[in-house]
Amino acid sequence: MNSVRPLVADGGSGWWYPQDYSRQVTTEANLATQTTVPLRPGQRQGFFVQVFNDTAMTQTVIGSDLGGVGPNGGTGARVTLSTSAPERSGNEPHAVTYAMPVSVPPGQSRYLRITWISHGCPGHQQISGLQAVELRVRVGWTTRTEYIQFGEGFFLSFGEICAQ
Numbered sequence: 001m002n003s004v005r006p007l008v009a010d011g012g013s014g015w016w017y018p019q020d021y022s023r024q025v026t027t028e029a030n031l032a033t034q035t036t037v038p039l040r041p042g043q044r045q046g047f048f049v050q051v052f053n054d055t056a057m058t059q060t061v062i063g064s065d066l067g068g069v070g071p072n073g074g075t076g077a078r079v080t081l082s083t084s085a086p087e088r089s090g091n092e093p094h095a096v097t098y099a100m101p102v103s104v105p106p107g108q109s110r111y112l113r114i115t116w117i118s119h120g121c122p123g124h125q126q127i128s129g130l131q132a133v134e135l136r137v138r139v140g141w142t143t144r145t146e147y148i149q150f151g152e153g154f155f156l157s158f159g160e161i162c163a164q
Helices: none
Strands: 008-015 025-029 032-038 044-052 059-064 075-082 102-104 109-117 129-139 142-157
Touching: 008 032, 008 109, 008 142, 044 075, 044 142, 059 075, 059 109, 075 102, 102 109, 109 129
Parallel strands: 032 142
Antiparallel strands: 008 044, 025 032, 044 109, 059 102, 059 129, 075 109, 129 142
């Protein structure tokens, strides 16, 4: 069970809320992609990433390492997965239900959704985005930590809000 490969982020991804994805800026350098949206203090922000289980065993995601803290020290971080395969909803992430824990059967995928309530300008120890997440995953009788690297970084721009 410990030798089963981890879930892999591959496929659909994007900002969750319309006010974010309509204002995103995508940059690429050194084969890395990053999308950035304006900070919206006091409001919920977030994104989704499709994760695949390309193993022969069901993997059940039971939690995350965020502990309620999102980018820039945002609070109320929630990590959830779609409860059914995205292909059943026409690959529309908003058309499925999200929960935790969620099982990902062999050869299937789910949308991983991460949201938080953004705070004001960043401090010295705070991050302004995410490129990966650690998930607590149960495979058979074993629970382990899987490091899921996203295909892109999701970051907040502080622009005019923090320039004052």
